[in-house]
Amino acid sequence: MGTWGHKPFDNDTAADFAGDLDDAPQSERIEMLRAALASVADDVSSHVDGGRAEIAIAAAALTARKAEGGEEFQSEVCGPSSELPEIPKDLVSLALDAVSRLLVRDNDLWDDWSQGRDGEEWLAMLQRLRLVLSRESVASQESLW
Template sequence: MGTWDIGPFDNDTAADFSYRVDEAPDGERADVLLAAFREVTGTGDEYLDADLAMEAIASAALLAAQCPGGEPVTTSYGPKKPLGVLPGELRPPAVAALDRILAADSELLELWEESGADEWKAGVLRLREVLTGA
């Protein structure tokens, strides 16, 4: 995993995902985030690939940034173009994706558990808290 820190955009996959968000036409960037959430939740009981999880966490961070108590995404690895106001209907799929990432058969969770997941996991839970409290 090309990761340099625990933040939502502190890995190669999320940084690349930012470009996909930026390339989406205005008004369709929310659809890119929703697709990332659905890819994760659509895996059911199958083994969840780390790259899908990283994209969903980055998407959740972008959404949480617009919620009360959310932290702005200020990293240079995040999207450069404005997202516009994201619809509140994205919050339940985002929470479901985060729950799936923290469940069994999640490659990203396993990778972080091998290297000490406490701080990373706390960050994901903070995103979840912001999204459920909004």
């Protein structure tokens, strides 16, 4: 089926990632999120392929799940059905970096969505996700003081 909507889990790749999270031991799930986010956030030198981008968006949505506004990005159908551990504060910053990286347009998803009829909705969703993560990142930093 491929992609059926503009939300983080509205594609086969993200749905498969959610299934992989469900299949993984609880102790490995945070590292799976970290690896998905780092594969985009830390790769500033090359074009990001669509699969990595879709997984990073899903991971960012899961990172934002308990933040104010984060419930918008969850899926009861294709998201993971098992509980995730508490999200470490540094993962929020990594998720913010990954989403920001995808908004600079050097990725397959941007190329695909900018030509589709739902492109504006996809872009608005990604911008709202960045805003939620940004607020959560600031709140996490403030709690350190």
